[in-house]
Amino acid sequence: MIPTFHIMEDLLAARAQMALSLGFHIVFAAIGMAMPFLMAISHYQWLRTGRQVYFDVSRAWSRGVAIFFATGAVSGTALSFELGLLWPKFMQHAGPIIGMPFSWEGTAFFVEAIALGLFLYGRKRLNRWVHWGIGVVVGISGVLSGIFVVCANAWMNNPSGFDWIGGQAANINPVAAMFNPGWKTESLHMILAAFEATGFAVAGVHALMLLFRPSSCHREAFRIALLVGACAALIQPLSGDRLAKGTAARQPLKLAAMESHFETSTFAPLIVGGLPDATAREVRHGIPVPGLLSFLAKGDIRAEVKGLNDFPRVLWPPLLPVHVAFQIMVGCGTALAGLALLSLFFIWRKPAWLGNRRFLILVVLATPLGFLALEAGWVVTEVGRQPWIIYSIMKTAEAVTPMPGLVYPFLLFSAVYLFLTVVVAWLMLRHIRAVARNYPSAMPEGGSHA
Amino acid sequence: MLEVAPFMLWVVIGFLAFSLLLYCLLAGADFGAGVLEIFMSGERREAQRGIIGKAMGPVWEANHIWLILIVVILFTGFPEVYSRVSVNLHIPLTAMLLGVIARGCSFTFRHYDAVKGRSQRMYSGFFIFSSVWTPFCLGVVMGALTLGNINPAAAGYAEGFIHPWFRPFPLALGLFTIALFAFLAAVYLIGESPEGELRLSFVRKARWASAATVLAGGVVFVSAHLDGLELIPQFLRSKTAMGCLLLATLSLPLLWLALRNAQIWRARMLAGMQVILILAGWMWLQFPVLVHMPQGDLTFFNAHAPERTLVNLAWALIVGGAFILPALFYLFRVFKRDEE
Numbered sequence: 001m002i003p004t005f006h007i008m009e010d011l012l013a014a015r016a017q018m019a020l021s022l023g024f025h026i027v028f029a030a031i032g033m034a035m036p037f038l039m040a041i042s043h044y045q046w047l048r049t050g051r052q053v054y055f056d057v058s059r060a061w062s063r064g065v066a067i068f069f070a071t072g073a074v075s076g077t078a079l080s081f082e083l084g085l086l087w088p089k090f091m092q093h094a095g096p097i098i099g100m101p102f103s104w105e106g107t108a109f110f111v112e113a114i115a116l117g118l119f120l121y122g123r124k125r126l127n128r129w130v131h132w133g134i135g136v137v138v139g140i141s142g143v144l145s146g147i148f149v150v151c152a153n154a155w156m157n158n159p160s161g162f163d164w165i166g167g168q169a170a171n172i173n174p175v176a177a178m179f180n181p182g183w184k185t186e187s188l189h190m191i192l193a194a195f196e197a198t199g200f201a202v203a204g205v206h207a208l209m210l211l212f213r214p215s216s217c218h219r220e221a222f223r224i225a226l227l228v229g230a231c232a233a234l235i236q237p238l239s240g241d242r243l244a245k246g247t248a249a250r251q252p253l254k255l256a257a258m259e260s261h262f263e264t265s266t267f268a269p270l271i272v273g274g275l276p277d278a279t280a281r282e283v284r285h286g287i288p289v290p291g292l293l294s295f296l297a298k299g300d301i302r303a304e305v306k307g308l309n310d311f312p313r314v315l316w317p318p319l320l321p322v323h324v325a326f327q328i329m330v331g332c333g334t335a336l337a338g339l340a341l342l343s344l345f346f347i348w349r350k351p352a353w354l355g356n357r358r359f360l361i362l363v364v365l366a367t368p369l370g371f372l373a374l375e376a377g378w379v380v381t382e383v384g385r386q387p388w389i390i391y392s393i394m395k396t397a398e399a400v401t402p403m404p405g406l407v408y409p410f411l412l413f414s415a416v417y418l419f420l421t422v423v424v425a426w427l428m429l430r431h432i433r434a435v436a437r438n439y440p441s442a443m444p445e446g447g448s449h450a
Numbered sequence: 451m452l453e454v455a456p457f458m459l460w461v462v463i464g465f466l467a468f469s470l471l472l473y474c475l476l477a478g479a480d481f482g483a484g485v486l487e488i489f490m491s492g493e494r495r496e497a498q499r500g501i502i503g504k505a506m507g508p509v510w511e512a513n514h515i516w517l518i519l520i521v522v523i524l525f526t527g528f529p530e531v532y533s534r535v536s537v538n539l540h541i542p543l544t545a546m547l548l549g550v551i552a553r554g555c556s557f558t559f560r561h562y563d564a565v566k567g568r569s570q571r572m573y574s575g576f577f578i579f580s581s582v583w584t585p586f587c588l589g590v591v592m593g594a595l596t597l598g599n600i601n602p603a604a605a606g607y608a609e610g611f612i613h614p615w616f617r618p619f620p621l622a623l624g625l626f627t628i629a630l631f632a633f634l635a636a637v638y639l640i641g642e643s644p645e646g647e648l649r650l651s652f653v654r655k656a657r658w659a660s661a662a663t664v665l666a667g668g669v670v671f672v673s674a675h676l677d678g679l680e681l682i683p684q685f686l687r688s689k690t691a692m693g694c695l696l697l698a699t700l701s702l703p704l705l706w707l708a709l710r711n712a713q714i715w716r717a718r719m720l721a722g723m724q725v726i727l728i729l730a731g732w733m734w735l736q737f738p739v740l741v742h743m744p745q746g747d748l749t750f751f752n753a754h755a756p757e758r759t760l761v762n763l764a765w766a767l768i769v770g771g772a773f774i775l776p777a778l779f780y781l782f783r784v785f786k787r788d789e790e
Contacts, residue, residue, distance in 0.1 A: 099526020
């Protein structure tokens, strides 16, 4: 036997490695979905108006995207292996059932990689409009591959398309599995989240530049990113509402954990904030809003909402992370929706106010909120599904690989991803600093050189 | 079990073999380029790196996706194989993954870093190391599948997770894979470089790499014998596999001739054909076994997914292929058309 120092149980190490890999990859995947559209918008403006500034914006973005896309591609590859390396029993049963969305995802990803190669390197070799069209293909295939992957995740929450007989899947129907009851709401929520998070993060970076080194390049980039982020942020609460209603119907325990709703009741209150205590079965320091949970979950303030106490204690997911992550997601989402309203009003009615310092500071402060909400949302859906890997079918603990010493690969991957995060952040910093040198429209105005 | 959707099973098997071939031919050459960078020095090095960057830049990500396709076909169509391999070959697969991550990132960072300064050395270091490491691990994994030491009933840690791959044969196959990919890259890169001293430098590298491949091939056979895997008798028994191997080896003088006469496309075709023949010979010898195991092998016919899954997978591959292959053709046409 190899020495195991019992730093970490194997199951916990496997879950930590999976969470880390997903949490890392999702940032790059989201950027990979949304950025091509931002570039395409700017590129389109350039083709239409011929103004250099739009060309510069699109070029500057594309260099950043190349870095994010490559990192996303390789971390995504790692995930396709890790599914088997960490959860072989899950993949053995789930592979034939949800292989279909994965094979479509593979196809979409392939098209995306080909189109990206053409887009990044083919500017001088291709007709301008063909080149632009290929940029749009990058975005469309990115979004499609996102939808397919979320289909597979939605299946883990809403297993369908097979019969589970004696620990084996029978009568497999891959089409029914792919289009499970959750696929539409979950993938819509994810796609919107990608646009919201990326839009506001990019807008935040350009807002910061506008505060210190204003230039037409940053102004146009800011406007495009803000517009995209704001549109997504306004629709997102509606999509979240649909998803919550679906969860209430199909995974009532998960909803109860998200809301820390212990006692089944009518006029169920929504608890804002607070820390759930699973032993005492109560929430401390929360603010209950009577009837709101019933309304949000069922569309009627009088409706009965099932509480945690109706379910065996062993089937509860860890309450604290799920509840807190849910609060973070909703909090960030609400803040961004408010900022979105303001932004859209400015863009439509008061374009001059977009350059207001206080507004810019507000957008800078909102830079991380979208990604924070995105990560928190994945914590809600993944930790909220525990102890199941396939909801009500297979426990996560049954699926983990028999290989001992999983803490070592976990530490290895942690080190690699930490290192990559630092390098990518550093590269972006260098890239942003170099923009002013490389693009004429990014020259700081009014001689405010540092 | 053969009567279950036989045609669709064949479609899936065909796509799996096709994906593996293309991964080795295309992504293999990308890795090989990194291997060749070890042997670059002096004032020519920057120019040679420039050629590699220009040749790989637009295509490496697309080339890399064949690997993802292989993984998806395995876990959808042959889930037991994927699961078994993931458990017992956890270590070499994880090692390969780290290589995949390091190679892709370092190559991209090297090209896209806004400041071309000292950091370039770090990227190149990672790029070269991971370009050697990843094919080595790939070869080790393939060797472990062939060797037959994967034992689901293994009791101890070493027996279960180390012995299947830490043996002379898989390790030798890892070395062979490095040499083979470097050979491919050198031959491809001849056509990517301008005439003159630069092109000649790749011609020399191609010669050396072909010799190294032959040598490593010899080592593979010897190490197979050491591991009790009777590779030579197996090849002798199968006329097709033997034919593939002989043809690949005996056509080497033709390649050398093409290199000497600066016939770029003939050299490329020959090198590509030789790699295809080697892989085809190996596949033919393996077929229909995916994983050799003491308790009974996992084969295409006893480890496949239910019929409905196979039919769906086959259609996904056919329709997906109808999108991918023309797009891929277009990609290569756009970027490789000047050199003719």
